[in-house]
Amino acid sequence: MDEPVKLTRKQLYELVWSKPILQLAKEFNLSDVGLAKICKRYNIPRPERGYWAKLEHGKPVKKELLPDNKNNEEIILGASFEEKNKKNISYTQQIKEKRMQYPIYQNLQHCHPIAREIKSNGWIENYRYPKLFHPEGIERKRIMVSKALRNRALLFLNSLFIYLEDRGHEVKMYHQKHDYYGRNEISPNLIINGEEIEFIIREKMTQYEKPKEHDWDSKYSYKPSGKLIFEIDSYYAKRQTWSDGIMHKLEDYLYDIILNILMAARKLKENNRTAWHQEEQRIENEKRRLEEEKLKQIELKKIGNLEAQAENWRKSQEIRKYLKASELSTQEQCRGYDEGSEYDIWLKWAYQYADQLDPLIVFNED
Numbered sequence: 001m002d003e004p005v006k007l008t009r010k011q012l013y014e015l016v017w018s019k020p021i022l023q024l025a026k027e028f029n030l031s032d033v034g035l036a037k038i039c040k041r042y043n044i045p046r047p048e049r050g051y052w053a054k055l056e057h058g059k060p061v062k063k064e065l066l067p068d069n070k071n072n073e074e075i076i077l078g079a080s081f082e083e084k085n086k087k088n089i090s091y092t093q094q095i096k097e098k099r100m101q102y103p104i105y106q107n108l109q110h111c112h113p114i115a116r117e118i119k120s121n122g123w124i125e126n127y128r129y130p131k132l133f134h135p136e137g138i139e140r141k142r143i144m145v146s147k148a149l150r151n152r153a154l155l156f157l158n159s160l161f162i163y164l165e166d167r168g169h170e171v172k173m174y175h176q177k178h179d180y181y182g183r184n185e186i187s188p189n190l191i192i193n194g195e196e197i198e199f200i201i202r203e204k205m206t207q208y209e210k211p212k213e214h215d216w217d218s219k220y221s222y223k224p225s226g227k228l229i230f231e232i233d234s235y236y237a238k239r240q241t242w243s244d245g246i247m248h249k250l251e252d253y254l255y256d257i258i259l260n261i262l263m264a265a266r267k268l269k270e271n272n273r274t275a276w277h278q279e280e281q282r283i284e285n286e287k288r289r290l291e292e293e294k295l296k297q298i299e300l301k302k303i304g305n306l307e308a309q310a311e312n313w314r315k316s317q318e319i320r321k322y323l324k325a326s327e328l329s330t331q332e333q334c335r336g337y338d339e340g341s342e343y344d345i346w347l348k349w350a351y352q353y354a355d356q357l358d359p360l361i362v363f364n365e366d
Contacts, residue, residue, distance in 0.1 A: 006074045013044050013066045020052050028077040035077075042075060043067055095255075102255045104159045108151075114171050114188050115158035118143065123150070129205055131224050139187045145203040146224040153201050153228060156251060157188075163258055164190060192265030195272070198233035199261075204243060232260060236267035309359040316358035323350050 005028065007015070015024055016039060025035040039046050045064035054061050105111070108119060121135040126144060133147065134140040145153045161171045170191035190197040205222040212219055227244040230253075234240070237260050242253045327347065330337055337343045355361050 005077045007077060009042055009044060009069060009075065010066060012039070012042070012075055012077070016044060016046055017063055021046060030077065038075065038077070043069055099252060099255045102159070102163055102258065104155055104251045104254065105162065106155065108154060108158060111154075111158045112161040112165070112171065114161055114173055115154055117173065118157065118188065119154050129222055132203060132205070137186060141200060141202075142187055142198075143201055145201070145228070146226075148224070148226065149203050149228055152251075153203075156228070156230070156254070157201060159251075159254060160257070163254070164192075164261070167258075167262075169193070190261060190265075192262060193269055195265045195268045197261055197265055197268070200229075200231040200233055202229050202231075203227065204229050230257060232257070232264055234264045234268065236271065237261070237264035312357040313359055316354045319350065319354040319357070323347060323354070 018024075021035055022032045025032045028035065030038075036046065038044075044066065047061075047063075051061055108115065111119070118135050118138065121137055123133040124136050124140075126132045126134060126140065129144070131146050132144050133150070134142070134144045143153065143157075164171060171188060172191055173186050173188050187198065190199060204225045204227040206225040207220050207222055209219055210221040228250045229241060229243040230250055231242075232240050239256070239260050242250055242257060244250050330343065
């Protein structure tokens with residue numbers, strides 16, 4: 001059905017109870033989930049699970065009555081219904097509605113444990129930016145605001161922590177660090193699906209010129225501007241910084257910040273997974289290379305042994321030929337030699353050495 005159809009609540013109620021919702025939804029070019037949402041919006045009851053199976057087998061079923069409704073607005077069904085609703089609500093309006101679902105908690109009496117810990121710490125004035133304070137024991141760049149904005153910053157962080165934990169994520173104080181003076185510092189970090197996301201909340205400083213009392217003095221000084229800034233300290237965040245503006249306060253962007261934190265964590269996880277696979281592949285390639293190198297060295301050793309054996313065999317053959325020639329020469333010139341003579345002893349030694357060189361004789365003995 002391409003053309004939109006206008007129905008009353010009662011007409012749609014009768015249709016819903018006349019056939020399965022999956023079949024009915026197809027007739028209006030809707031999904032069963034979409035049609036179910038329409039029924040819910042207009043308070044139209046639907047058959048419970050198993051209703052049609054019981055009806056088919058003749059088992060008793062109960063049909064819920066249509067509740068009274070003073071709103072007699074017509075219901076439009078068809079292919080253009082969902083598109084019509086999407087067009088009626090612009091993207092900007094959708095974002096505004098999402099932002100309204102994340103209001104700032106205005107009470108710190110029953111706040112998140114990490115926010116309570118930050119609040120209860122002593123606050124120390126920053127040596128570089130006077131009138132800015134950070135909680136004692138916490139890494140100073142993380143939270144740095146004036147007294148006027150301290151409560152706002154705590155309320156914002158408290159709301160951020162609560163909403164993230166409501167979505168199943170964690171906020172932890174950890175990562176022991178040492179500052180310039182060797183003191184221990186800790187950091188509140190967001191743990192999203194096992195990935196650590198760092199953040200910064202601070203007050204923007206206004207720069208102005210001041211008269212120099214000494215030559216080494218800076219001609220600029222700074223004072224708190226009253227504008228709050230939140231930063232996601234991650235390379236993977238699509239947007240990293242939000243601040244007070246002319247039209248909106250930082251609190252108006254809480255939904256956007258949460259969304260970007262989740263996206264940054266997802267990209268970080270994907271990157272870590274890719275890096276892990278790359279490292280695993282590198283280790284596997286290194287193992288394969290070492291194994292190939294080992295086999296290559298074994299092969300080279302075998303070749304070296306073979307060539308050495310061939311060389312020794314050649315030497316042993318040449319020595320034997322020489323010794324036979326020597327014996328023949330001795331027979332011709334001296335009519336032989338006596339057993340036990342110096343020549344006889346040398347000759348036996350020389351044949352024994354030739355046998356030691358000959359790898360074939362050695363292998364046969366083994």
